[in-house]
Amino acid sequence: MDVEGAHEILTKFLKSNGKLRSTPERFAVLDTILQIQGHFDADSLYYRMITKGVKISKATVYNSLDLLQECGLVSKYRFAENTSRYEKAFGRPQHHHLICLECGDIIEFVNDHLDRLQDEVCGEKGFTPQSSALQVFGTCSKCKKKG
Amino acid sequence: MDVEGAHEILTKFLKSNGKLRSTPERFAVLDTILQIQGHFDADSLYYRMITKGVKISKATVYNSLDLLQECGLVSKYRFAENTSRYEKAFGRPQHHHLICLECGDIIEFVNDHLDRLQDEVCGEKGFTPQSSALQVFGTCSKCKKKG
DNA sequence: CTCGGTGCAAATGCTTTGCAATGTC
DNA sequence: GACATTGCAAAGCATTTGCACCGAG
Numbered sequence: 001m002d003v004e005g006a007h008e009i010l011t012k013f014l015k016s017n018g019k020l021r022s023t024p025e026r027f028a029v030l031d032t033i034l035q036i037q038g039h040f041d042a043d044s045l046y047y048r049m050i051t052k053g054v055k056i057s058k059a060t061v062y063n064s065l066d067l068l069q070e071c072g073l074v075s076k077y078r079f080a081e082n083t084s085r086y087e088k089a090f091g092r093p094q095h096h097h098l099i100c101l102e103c104g105d106i107i108e109f110v111n112d113h114l115d116r117l118q119d120e121v122c123g124e125k126g127f128t129p130q131s132s133a134l135q136v137f138g139t140c141s142k143c144k145k146k147g
Numbered sequence: 148m149d150v151e152g153a154h155e156i157l158t159k160f161l162k163s164n165g166k167l168r169s170t171p172e173r174f175a176v177l178d179t180i181l182q183i184q185g186h187f188d189a190d191s192l193y194y195r196m197i198t199k200g201v202k203i204s205k206a207t208v209y210n211s212l213d214l215l216q217e218c219g220l221v222s223k224y225r226f227a228e229n230t231s232r233y234e235k236a237f238g239r240p241q242h243h244h245l246i247c248l249e250c251g252d253i254i255e256f257v258n259d260h261l262d263r264l265q266d267e268v269c270g271e272k273g274f275t276p277q278s279s280a281l282q283v284f285g286t287c288s289k290c291k292k293k294g
Numbered sequence: 295c296t297c298g299g300t301g302c303a304a305a306t307g308c309t310t311t312g313c314a315a316t317g318t319c
Numbered sequence: 320g321a322c323a324t325t326g327c328a329a330a331g332c333a334t335t336t337g338c339a340c341c342g343a344g
Contacts, residue, residue, distance in 0.1 A: 021298055021343055042333080057301040062334065078225040082309075083333065098274045109268055117261050118283060125254055126288030127245045134281040136265060141273030168318050168323055189308080204326045209309065229334070230308065 003034055006073055006090050013071035020067075028054050029064035033074060039085045039106060077133055079106075096133070100140035107140065150181055153220055153237050160218035167214075175201050176211035180221060186232045186253060224280060226253075243280070247287035254287065 010030055014020045032049050033040075040048075046061045065086060068074040075089040079099055094115060098107040114134070122129045157177055161167045179196050180187075187195075193208045212233055215221040222236040226246055241262060245254040261281070269276045 019298070023299060023343075025300070055301095058333095059302080059335075060300055063299080078227075080225075082229070098269065098272060098276075100274075101277065107272055107274065109272065111264065111268055114261065114264050114268070117258065117264065118281070121256055121258055121261075122245065122283060122285065125245060125256065126291070127247075127254065127283070127285055128291060129245075129283045129285040130248065131285075132281065132283040134265070134279065136269060136274070136276045136279040138269070138274055138276040138278075144273070144275060166323070170318075170324065172325070202326095206310075206327080207325060210324080 002090075003031065006030055006034060009071060009073060009090070010068070013067075025056050025060050026064050026067060028056060029061060030068060030073065033068070033086075033088050034090075036088070039077070039087045041083045041085050043083075045086070075131070077135075079135060080137070094132075096135070098136045098138065098140070100143055101137055102139055102143040105140050105142070149237075150178065153177055153181060156218060156220060156237070157215070160214075172203050172207050173211050173214060175203060176208060177215060177220065180215070180233075180235050181237070183235070186224070186234045188230045188232050190230075192233070222278070224282075226282060227284070241279070243282070245283045245285065245287070247290055248284055249286055249290040252287050252289070 007027065007030065010026065011022065014022050014026075028049065029045070032045060032052070032054070036045070036048075042058070042061055042065060045065075046056070046058050049056050049061070065074060065076070069076050069086075073088065073090050074086050077085045077087070077097075079085060079097075080101075093110050095108045095110045096114070098109065099105075100107075118132060119129065121127075154174065154177070157173065158169065161169050161173075175196065176192070179192060179199070179201070183192070183195075189205070189208055189212060192212075193203070193205050196203050196208070212221060212223070216223050216233075220235065220237050221233050224232045224234070224244070226232060226244075227248070240257050242255045242257045243261070245256065246252075247254075265279060266276065268274075
């Protein structure tokens with residue numbers, strides 16, 4: 001994960017909108033996210049930052065996550081729970097999720113064919129896609145063996 | 148939509164689990180849902196029932212929705228907002244959603260090919276699918292014309 | 295110096311829970 | 320009669336908001 005590249009994207013995005021300002025908090029959130037593997041929620045991101053000694057409030061964490069989502073550096077998902085989950089989107093291919101209902105594990109997968117099919121459907125309906133999320137709920141191989 | 152068929156499914160489900168009881172509230176919720184076209188949330192379902200003179204509490208509406216989801220009569224989705232959305236699942240094919248970020252419109256579509264591809268991926272990963280949700284966020288044709 | 299951003303705490307809104315009353319089996 | 324279910328109101332939880340203070344441009 002290229003930290004400088006991500007910073008550059010954020011900087012450009014902030015400048016392109018005359019009203020948005022470049023603050024240390026926004027870059028601190030971005031830096032922390034870049035170190036996280038897999039999914040996370042706003043709360044765990046907040047505590048991770050606090051633990052590392054970064055001074056920030058939860059409100060700013062939420063605010064920054066929205067901003068990072070707008071400039072495409074972060075993806076926001078909503079699985080079964082009532083918590084939003086995020087993950088870094090920088091330099092990663094579009095991917096989808098298999099979610100195990102027993103252990104909560106999330107398996108990612110990529111499938112070009114599926115993405116193409118999706119675009120076809122959108123074309124038929126005159127719909128312009130921006131982002132998409134395919135979530136398959138079920139039982140993973142580990143839990144099948146256990147049960 | 149076959150009301151009797153739906154009742155039968157619920158009745159069998161309740162009996163198959165020794166502890167679950169058959170209550171008028173549960174059937175009232177099911178009946179109301181059968182009359183609704185498209186998506187709805189717990190709150191609007193509650194007010195719809197109250198308006199029609201059905202005596203029920205919100206807690207019971209939530210409780211019943213969970214139950215109906217378990218026996219496959221109702222699907223639960225979570226789109227962008229922080230509200231869960233439901234729709235009847237009885238007698239309907241598996242379908243997916245195009246969600247317009249501008250007007251909030253939800254366009255449904257069915258695609259066998261896509262479903263088959265999904266199953267293939269699951270097979271490769273040793274994952275047993277139970278249900279799935281594909282959500283494509285973007286702009287619908289109406290909003291494109293406006294904008 | 296101006297106005298957007300931050301931080302706190304309080305507010306919001308959906309959903310769940312505790313508990314007494316009720317109704318199913 | 321036993322115990323699951325209901326209804327109400329209160330509690331929970333993630334997220335948002337109001338407002339005084341701060342700091343980027």
